[in-house]
Amino acid sequence: MTSSLSLTVNDRPRTVSIEPHHTLLEVLRADLGLTGTKECCLVGECGACTVLVDGRSVDSCLVLAVEANGSEVVTVEGLALAGALNSLQQAFLDHGAAQCGFCIPGQLMAARALLETSPRPSRAEVEDGLAGNLCRCAGYEQIIEAVLDAAERDAAPTAARSPDRGAAAEADPAATPDANLAPQ
Amino acid sequence: MTGRAGADPSGGRGHEPDIGGSPNRVGGIGRVTGRQQYVADIPLDDALHVKLVTVDAPRARIGFIDKAAALRVPGVHLVMTPDDLPRPMPRFGPQFRDRPVLAVGETKFHGDPVAAVAAETLDAAEEGARQVHVAWEPLPAVTTLDGSLAAGAPLVQDPELRPDDPFAGTNVLREHRYGWGDIEAAAADVHVVVEGTYEFPMVTQFAIEPHAYVAAPDGGGIAVWSATQHPNWLQRVLATILGLPLARVRVLSPDPGGAFGGKQHAKYEPLLAFMALRAGRPVRLVLTLEETFQAVRRGAARVHVRSGFRDDGRLAFREIDADYLIGAYADIADRTVAKGSYTSAGPYAIPAVRIRARSVLSHTVPSTAFRGFGNPQQIWAVESNMDEASRVLGIYPVELRLRNLANRGETFIPGDTPADGIWTEAVERAARRIGWGSPAPAGHGRGIAVGLKSGPTTGLSHATVRLLADGSVVVYSGTSDMGQGARTIFAQIAAHELGAPLDWVTVVMGDTAVVPYDQQTSASRSSVIMGNAVLAACRDVQAKVRAMAASLEDVPAEAIVVEAGRVRLPGRELPIRDVLARGLGRLGGEVTGLGEGRKEADPEHPLGGTAAFYEFNCTAVEVSVDEATGDITVHRYVTVSDVGRALNAAQVRGQDEGAAIMGLGHTLMERLLLDADGRIRNLGAIDYKIPTTLDLPASIESEVVENGDGPGPYGAKGMSEGALLPVAPAIAAAVRDATGVVIRDLPLSPERVWRALRERDAEAVR
Numbered sequence A: 001m002t003s004s005l006s007l008t009v010n011d012r013p014r015t016v017s018i019e020p021h022h023t024l025l026e027v028l029r030a031d032l033g034l035t036g037t038k039e040c041c042l043v044g045e046c047g048a049c050t051v052l053v054d055g056r057s058v059d060s061c062l063v064l065a066v067e068a069n070g071s072e073v074v075t076v077e078g079l080a081l082a083g084a085l086n087s088l089q090q091a092f093l094d095h096g097a098a099q100c101g102f103c104i105p106g107q108l109m110a111a112r113a114l115l116e117t118s119p120r121p122s123r124a125e126v127e128d129g130l131a132g133n134l135c136r137c138a139g140y141e142q143i144i145e146a147v148l149d150a151a152e153r154d155a156a157p158t159a160a161r162s163p164d165r166g167a168a169a170e171a172d173p174a175a176t177p178d179a180n181l182a183p184q
Numbered sequence B: 001m002t003g004r005a006g007a008d009p010s011g012g013r014g015h016e017p018d019i020g021g022s023p024n025r026v027g028g029i030g031r032v033t034g035r036q037q038y039v040a041d042i043p044l045d046d047a048l049h050v051k052l053v054t055v056d057a058p059r060a061r062i063g064f065i066d067k068a069a070a071l072r073v074p075g076v077h078l079v080m081t082p083d084d085l086p087r088p089m090p091r092f093g094p095q096f097r098d099r100p101v102l103a104v105g106e107t108k109f110h111g112d113p114v115a116a117v118a119a120e121t122l123d124a125a126e127e128g129a130r131q132v133h134v135a136w137e138p139l140p141a142v143t144t145l146d147g148s149l150a151a152g153a154p155l156v157q158d159p160e161l162r163p164d165d166p167f168a169g170t171n172v173l174r175e176h177r178y179g180w181g182d183i184e185a186a187a188a189d190v191h192v193v194v195e196g197t198y199e200f201p202m203v204t205q206f207a208i209e210p211h212a213y214v215a216a217p218d219g220g221g222i223a224v225w226s227a228t229q230h231p232n233w234l235q236r237v238l239a240t241i242l243g244l245p246l247a248r249v250r251v252l253s254p255d256p257g258g259a260f261g262g263k264q265h266a267k268y269e270p271l272l273a274f275m276a277l278r279a280g281r282p283v284r285l286v287l288t289l290e291e292t293f294q295a296v297r298r299g300a301a302r303v304h305v306r307s308g309f310r311d312d313g314r315l316a317f318r319e320i321d322a323d324y325l326i327g328a329y330a331d332i333a334d335r336t337v338a339k340g341s342y343t344s345a346g347p348y349a350i351p352a353v354r355i356r357a358r359s360v361l362s363h364t365v366p367s368t369a370f371r372g373f374g375n376p377q378q379i380w381a382v383e384s385n386m387d388e389a390s391r392v393l394g395i396y397p398v399e400l401r402l403r404n405l406a407n408r409g410e411t412f413i414p415g416d417t418p419a420d421g422i423w424t425e426a427v428e429r430a431a432r433r434i435g436w437g438s439p440a441p442a443g444h445g446r447g448i449a450v451g452l453k454s455g456p457t458t459g460l461s462h463a464t465v466r467l468l469a470d471g472s473v474v475v476y477s478g479t480s481d482m483g484q485g486a487r488t489i490f491a492q493i494a495a496h497e498l499g500a501p502l503d504w505v506t507v508v509m510g511d512t513a514v515v516p517y518d519q520q521t522s523a524s525r526s527s528v529i530m531g532n533a534v535l536a537a538c539r540d541v542q543a544k545v546r547a548m549a550a551s552l553e554d555v556p557a558e559a560i561v562v563e564a565g566r567v568r569l570p571g572r573e574l575p576i577r578d579v580l581a582r583g584l585g586r587l588g589g590e591v592t593g594l595g596e597g598r599k600e601a602d603p604e605h606p607l608g609g610t611a612a613f614y615e616f617n618c619t620a621v622e623v624s625v626d627e628a629t630g631d632i633t634v635h636r637y638v639t640v641s642d643v644g645r646a647l648n649a650a651q652v653r654g655q656d657e658g659a660a661i662m663g664l665g666h667t668l669m670e671r672l673l674l675d676a677d678g679r680i681r682n683l684g685a686i687d688y689k690i691p692t693t694l695d696l697p698a699s700i701e702s703e704v705v706e707n708g709d710g711p712g713p714y715g716a717k718g719m720s721e722g723a724l725l726p727v728a729p730a731i732a733a734a735v736r737d738a739t740g741v742v743i744r745d746l747p748l749s750p751e752r753v754w755r756a757l758r759e760r761d762a763e764a765v766r
Helices: A023-029 A087-094 A104-117 A123-129 A140-155 B028-033 B068-073 B123-130 B145-149 B182-185 B229-243 B269-279 B290-295 B331-343 B375-393 B397-405 B423-434 B486-497 B529-553 B574-583 B651-666 B725-738 B749-763
Strands: A003-009 A013-019 A050-053 A056-059 A073-074 B050-051 B059-064 B077-078 B115-119 B134-138 B172-180 B192-200 B213-217 B221-226 B247-254 B285-286 B299-308 B315-323 B352-361 B444-454 B460-469 B473-477 B505-508 B561-563 B568-569 B571-577 B592-597 B614-625 B632-642 B699-705
Touching: A023 A050, A050 A104, A050 B749, A056 A104, A073 A104, A073 B269, A087 A104, A087 A140, A087 B028, A087 B561, A104 A123, A104 A140, A104 B028, A123 A140, A140 B651, B050 B269, B068 B077, B068 B123, B077 B123, B077 B269, B115 B123, B115 B269, B145 B315, B145 B352, B172 B331, B182 B315, B182 B352, B192 B375, B221 B229, B221 B269, B229 B247, B229 B269, B269 B285, B299 B375, B315 B331, B315 B375, B331 B352, B331 B375, B375 B397, B375 B444, B375 B725, B397 B423, B397 B444, B397 B505, B423 B444, B423 B632, B423 B699, B460 B486, B460 B529, B473 B486, B473 B529, B486 B505, B486 B529, B529 B561, B529 B568, B529 B574, B529 B592, B529 B699, B568 B574, B614 B725, B632 B651, B632 B725, B651 B699, B651 B725, B725 B749
Parallel strands: A003 A073, B050 B285, B221 B247, B315 B352, B473 B505, B632 B699
Antiparallel strands: A003 A013, A050 A056, A050 A073, B050 B115, B059 B134, B077 B115, B172 B352, B192 B299, B213 B221, B213 B285, B299 B315, B444 B614, B460 B473, B460 B592, B561 B568, B568 B571, B614 B632
16 A cells, blocks of 8 residues: 655655655655665654755654655755755865764754754854754764854855865864854 | 875974875765765665564573464565574674574573564565564573672573583673782782772663664675674674685675774674575665664673772772673673773782673673773773872872873883873873863862773784876775774875875775775774785885886886885985886786784783783863752863874864763763663663763863874874773762762763762761
8 A cells, every 4th residue: 555755855856656654764765765864763863864844854754754745855965066065065074074974964954954044053053953963973073063164154255165174173172262153 | 185295304294294184084975965875775676674573571481483474474585583594503703602693492682583584675574573473481580790690590601602611600701810919918008098899881882873784695605784893704704604615705894884892793694694595685684773772782890999009199009800791692792801801900000900800691782892892891990999099198180190100111011012102191281271280160170080991902904005007096905984084094094105195095995805804993903903004005016116116217226215105216206106107118007015914912911912002091071060950061071192193183083072972971871771670671762862962061172192102104003992981980080079979880860960969968967
């Protein structure tokens, strides 16, 4: 007993025949072959399966695929534009935020959702925005720095978007306790 | 950032601008685009999905397993039970061959599978697993140290598995005794003796990638995909258990999505291999996170420490008695006990030491390697003992460490590698960073602790390096890049040595049919041992380029130096690439180099070999404690690791801070809880909490000591575990400094701290 699901994934209209009890995560990975979205806890605690549904970040393991019928879904595969990394991806790369990398798709999608609602977040807002995304490598500092940096890159005039690599990493937190805070 | 090394005869850092920099991670683009394929992402046509069948008890007698209903579930292809496996049941394990492919007759821990179902879809496999009817009855189980050690306790392991072992009739798997000097003589002449008993609970690795396995018939052999840290070890296990030559067992090991020790040794790969051969089709098993909790954990421990100090604060003797609660099958747990005990007196020069440690079997999830490898448990005890001693002696904790630390070159464990770093430098820098000696803000307390771990005691790594005709490079290495960044390190070495830009280097890993032998990825060894192999392979290429240059230029080879990508001839210098283009000649081709990295064994040594290097870390923290709730806030966190040489600054920082934050997990919040029957109560992410972005210290500062005194390339040491070692004792010391309470159990959860605060208040009233 299957049902038909139509949705837009990464700007591409898709129609697939699915089992009605399958989650959006299962459909993305198994039926659409988009394995960038990761499976870990399946109870909405780890954030590895985070995707955007109509602009909102959701744990795709908790969404029945049929609920996403007619929705616009963005997965990690949809972040890069025409093969070029977007600012978040580039910042994650430049700050060494991806270690084993398994949580990174979810971190990126949560960060994307955060920056869409709050383009210049404070450090505390980034911590809140990513609180549902576990990283056992615990590269949290680099992830937070990357998100703050991406926000800065997005806000900067295009000409000035050359990445200022490692500035945050090299800052001396003892000398400048607020070094990690984004300029307001 | 990449390897255009200038010729700096000083040999200083300017000579190697790529080494020590922070080039972007090799493999990073796949990680930020979702294109990196982990085992569960590998598409394999015609694969069957596997679901394990377990019973809900820590120990059970297994009767008839009725497959009939399961086989009627549409899509179910195969139900594998012990009857479908060879008899006697094949067993495996890195230390003892005690783990059955499927539990036979009796399950020994909560989650020990008795059967497995393979079906066309995961839904069908899950339904099939529910329809496998297992006749079982619970048996008495032992799930605590006291339970396992009690007289008349049920035996976890069949005594016939180790017939000549005097402990075989008990639940003690092994007892280890180490030591030197005369404790009694030393004890006669001490100022104070400080002692206490400390507990370290069961915790779990919780890699975000749950363990996943694929097996497929491969010609007359088998191909197995596993996110394993030890592909060659797994190849050997599978070959042995299947009766195949090594060459017919192909292990493909995509980069693990985090491992932390939990993915070292075979778990369900043998089962999957038997199922694939029986089904004649690929089979795949992706564990749920809950099943991962039932596959790996860290050993719990109870540690008694007794230390004697002279009035000047110098240690006169130390006695340690440690019991580790390991699981139902030995896995590598006993080795973690041995290694965690051997150095547990600490990085101090102590005239007399006596250590006894036991591995105690129980009906619990098999404990195995977990970052720190048996050391964090005893370091928690020993460094807390140092903190308690500092108060008794009236000597500041920093000063007490400085007075006792072994000096570089000093033998501090007779028969082992002498101290290989200036450890006082790490302590002094951590103390300075945290502001030791200046008053802490009101209500805040500070704590400091050190951690020492022996690196690998043996090692063997081979590497192949191909310098292609255009000067680009392919490196072949059997290391697993599980996030520590080994791929990047090897690329940096090759880029530097052969004069290629970093993005002209490809590092091939993860396929035993392609890459040469590597013993294993563990003990923070890879930058050192595989790094040396890659370096040696590059030097082999350089030697061949030198011969080319000698022939082309008609200069004696002895007058030519090839290093850092350059060919230095008398009076001039050329890039390797220029010599290569001419030297390869009209047929082109390439230059291949082979390299080996070794750490020799020492059969006389209690661990089978001396330490290749030591990981040393000093951690200093500043905390406050909410007196009403017991909640600890970490305001400042300073970690200083002696890394010899940081080959990649960003990755060193990532590993150092990652280890620190992981350590905050077992220090503040993590613990596996068992119910009265011995089943895990907090199975999964809802009830087992690990640190998130909301649990970070308000500031974390990571520093490295770099004196180039390691045995790896350019003076590097391994460093990925050091910062985890002293987290708990440093935090507990700061809590004591802030509140006056001494806590000897982990985690320092709000409830535990709150209770300690109430006890303190009650005592004050008395």
